[in-house]
Amino acid sequence: MKGKEEKFDLVSETKRLIIRPLQEADYENWLNEFKNRYPSKYRHDQGQLDMSECTAEWFENLVYKHQELAVRDIAYVFGVFRKSDGIHLGTVDLSTLARDNFCWGRIGYSIHNQYWRKGYGKEAVKEVLYIAFNQLKFHRIEAHINVDNSASIKLAESVGMEFEVIRKGFIFEFGEWTDNIIYYKNSAIS
Template identity: 80%
Template sequence: MKLTKEKFKLVSETERLVIRPLQKADYDNWLNEFENRYPSQFRHDKGKIDMSECTLEWFHNLVDKQQELALTDTAYVFGVFRKEDGTHLGMVDFSTIERDDFQWGRIGYSIHNQYWRKGYGNEAVKEALNIAFNYLKFHRIEAHINLDNSASINLAESVGMKYECTRKGFIFEFGEWTDNLIYFKNSIE
């Protein structure tokens, strides 16, 4: 699937959230929430991140790159914003694995740790899956999760994703090839 629009502008709302691609005007809000992150809470939480290289120009290039990825059906990156005040809460993204007879993608999600335990992740991922199936026309979405990432496992399960298998030596991180749990959901469930 290739989008023919000049810009990818899909916007979706839930009771508390707005889920949409980043815009160049989001820079201050986006940067502020990254800078206000708490220190790392566990191994898979990056916590505070050095944002010194993330200048306005860098961010504008990021937004342009994310637009290009969406327009070529490579990846779709959505900012998650609180509806009441526009605060940037995190991100949800989809990568296209295969189209044709599969319509298969991967989901990634991250909520800034200062907003954890408020249900934002669950609400954002549920709506993102709705976007994936109804607008992006994926049939199957997978989450690739580290074996010890219980927060991500719980989130995947809470939105109706099902455990399928463990892929051995699936991703190179932490200096080694690590196993991942594969959770999935498809459009006919």
């Protein structure tokens, strides 16, 4: 496995995107794109959020926290930026669930709703899966998806993730224990 410093410096480019950890200099761009979100239209669309507590100092602490999580191999949070103009499009994150004999992680993804249906999510998730298997040396990555989140299910399938199981009462959200569909991909099928 690569050294801790190398893990944090993960930067990757696709045809249209730059995928990398957030930096303090991203604050205004990051904040503006959250402020430019459309109102929520679906249950799994956070829509516009109250960003009043997200000061430059708050963001600096967030960047530092992300760095610490990466150095400790707990989580890797990648900002997704459009290559043509540097606009922040969203986030893809990896969480380490187990190492040792498992090398098992979870992927999460969120693209600002004003950039939906342009293929950015698929492009970003596909690249972060490549990073997970080839640079961070995970063997298995799971996506834990609400059973009624058809857009997220389609995205997982479009990047080659396979349905595995429905985990009953898996996560506490929306005021109750909810079921999640588990999609997975492993390094043998990447």
